Structure formats: C-alpha cells, structure tokens
Amino acid sequence: MNALPHILGFLAAVVLVYLGLQYYLAFWVLRFFPLLPVSPNWVRCGVLLLALSFPLSLWLTRAHDGPAAEWLAYASLLYAGVSLIALFCFLMADLAWGAARLAGAPGGVRPALAWAAVAAALLLSVYGRWCAAQPPGVRTVEVRLRGLPSALDGFSIAQISDVHLGLTTPLRKLEQIAERVREIRPDLIVFTGDMLDHGFGERSRCAALATGLEAPQGKLAVLGNHEFYLGVAEAEVFYRGCGARLLRGEILELPNGLQVAGVDDLRTAGTRPAEVAELLAKLDPKRPSIFLSHQPWMAELAAEKGVGLMLSGHTHRGQIFPFHLFVRLAYRYFYGVYRVGGMTLYVTSGSGYWGPPLRLFSPAEVVAIVLRPA
Numbered sequence: 585m586n587a588l589p590h591i592l593g594f595l596a597a598v599v600l601v602y603l604g605l606q607y608y609l610a611f612w613v614l615r616f617f618p619l620l621p622v623s624p625n626w627v628r629c630g631v632l633l634l635a636l637s638f639p640l641s642l643w644l645t646r647a648h649d650g651p652a653a654e655w656l657a658y659a660s661l662l663y664a665g666v667s668l669i670a671l672f673c674f675l676m677a678d679l680a681w682g683a684a685r686l687a688g689a690p691g692g693v694r695p696a697l698a699w700a701a702v703a704a705a706l707l708l709s710v711y712g713r714w715c716a717a718q719p720p721g722v723r724t725v726e727v728r729l730r731g732l733p734s735a736l737d738g739f740s741i742a743q744i745s746d747v748h749l750g751l752t753t754p755l756r757k758l759e760q761i762a763e764r765v766r767e768i769r770p771d772l773i774v775f776t777g778d779m780l781d782h783g784f785g786e787r788s789r790c791a792a793l794a795t796g797l798e799a800p801q802g803k804l805a806v807l808g809n810h811e812f813y814l815g816v817a818e819a820e821v822f823y824r825g826c827g828a829r830l831l832r833g834e835i836l837e838l839p840n841g842l843q844v845a846g847v848d849d850l851r852t853a854g855t856r857p858a859e860v861a862e863l864l865a866k867l868d869p870k871r872p873s874i875f876l877s878h879q880p881w882m883a884e885l886a887a888e889k890g891v892g893l894m895l896s897g898h899t900h901r902g903q904i905f906p907f908h909l910f911v912r913l914a915y916r917y918f919y920g921v922y923r924v925g926g927m928t929l930y931v932t933s934g935s936g937y938w939g940p941p942l943r944l945f946s947p948a949e950v951v952a953i954v955l956r957p958a
Contacts (some may be wrong), residue, residue, distance in 0.1 A: 670705040873893070
C-alpha cells in the first residue's frame, strides 16, 4: 500500500503543531522581556525563520544532498528539540507568575522567573544532548513463555530498535549498540524497525558493523515506519547486507523450534486486523511463539491468537520530556512490560533517537530478553 498519504499527514501535523509552539515561544519572549533592544517584529521574524528552517532543511537534504544541507538539518532538528524543552520551562514560568500575582508578589519576581526559565531550558537541553550521546544501557527482562521446553530455559534475545541512523544519528551510535550486544551474547538478535532514516550514509561500514553482530540463531528484522519513508528497497538492501532475515508478513521457525512472526509497520503499511489474524492463525499454539511488530498495535489480537511474546518499539518512551505526556495519550502500551491476556508484550524505549539529537528523562536501551518456561 502507498505510504505517501501517511507521510504527508504526519508531516502536516508536525508542521502545524511546531508552528504553534514557535508562536508561543515568540509571544512568551516578548511578554517577559519587553525591554529587548530589538523590535518585536524582529523577534517574531527570527522565531518564524527558525521554525521554517526545520521543514526547509528536510526538503534541502532530499533535493540537494550535501554537507551544507545536512548541517542545516542537524541545527534545525537540534533547535526543534530545544524548543520542546523551552516550551515546558516557559509554561512553568507562566504558571509560577500567575500564582505569584495571586499571592500579591512584587513585580520584581517576573524577570527573576523569566531568567530562571531560560537557564533551566538551556541546562536541560545540554543535559539532554549529553544523554543522547551516551551508549544505550542494557535492560534485562525475564519472560515466562508458554510452551517453552526446558532445553531452552535461559534462551536470550537481544532487541534493537529505533536507532534512526541518518542525519542526526552517527554511525558511532551503532558501534555503541554493537558493544552492548556483545556483552549480552544473545542466542538471537531482533531488529524491531526504524534502524534507518533519511540521510543514512556510510552504508558499507554500517553493514560491516551489523554483520559483526553474531548470534547462534541468527538475526531477524521487521520494517518500521521510517524505513517506509526512506524507501523499502533501500531498507531491504541494508538488512540483507547485515545478514538479517527480514520478516514481511511471514512466520519463520528457528532450528530450535521457536516460531517467530513478523510484520511491516502496521500503520504505515496499512495492514488490516484480518491480515494479522490470518498470519498469526498459522502459528502452532502448542509451541512457543514470538511476534515482532514495530508499533505496539493489535496486541489484544496477537494474544487471542496464542502469541506468547510480542516485541515492539516506536514510542521512544517519549524521548524528550515533556513529550512523554502526549505519547502516553496516543499509545496504550507506552513503555516496558505489559501482560495482555496470556501474552507478554515488551515495548522498548529504543536504542538511539529520532530527529532532535536529545534524550531527556528517557534513556536509550538494548533489551536482553531471557526466556523461561511458563
């Protein structure tokens, strides 16, 4: 199915929300700093130009690939992340000033609150950039899997998701992830989508790094929404080059008897529940099964069909606070371990980051799933 309507709808929503955010930031600066030595119109125009640099840079990197366009994209995405943090800090300053006025505080409190909000936004942005640059942590999760034979007690799976190698995520991030996977020494490696993004380069080195990740039962992968945006053909070449078997609406039985089903990103591919039900109905309910799906959708359906373990990503655990709050509203299964009927669902925060090179109060992770008999 054509992913273009999903891409255009997503971009339109992002741009509209982003422009509204920028208008609030400009309005806030003019209210709290009325004595700035520049015209209010200059402030409005400056913020508008910064806001427009985001979609403009994305267009430039597609139309005119080159270092200048990539640096502009990086700067605009960094500014987008800082804007989200500033939005939260400035809102807190607004609320604090409202409470201070009700309490009869003197007018001198207002500039103090303004400078405190600006300082908090800068400090949190620096901290968020530092967090994004750090290697992902390792989170170990034990899962009781129905039908698992005692011979597979302790079978381990390394889950890697949402790296978004591209404009703002350098190849160094994949090197960090590879180091973590080697520490885990898993029996199976799974990529649950969004490994790649626009601006993806250094393909040969990237494939060499991923090829170096070894596991006795091999490597499996499913496509995320951003791989549709980048181009499915290019994503297929990448996964094939790094030695991973891409599951696109199919089931693979491992040599040890584990059944693994995998689907393309459900929303972007336009997959219907009936299609997922038809696929999962082919699983043998008497044997252990794993379902790989980039977005944590249709978990109830998977549980009804007897899936034992579902692995997903996509949510990034919000990535940048306070964006967590909005992602929680959009996704019932936001982050961590969930019990859905007789099935265990794990939603990872991701091993990298998307867009703005920031992670605030949402650390990246490589997940070590350890299977135990039910």
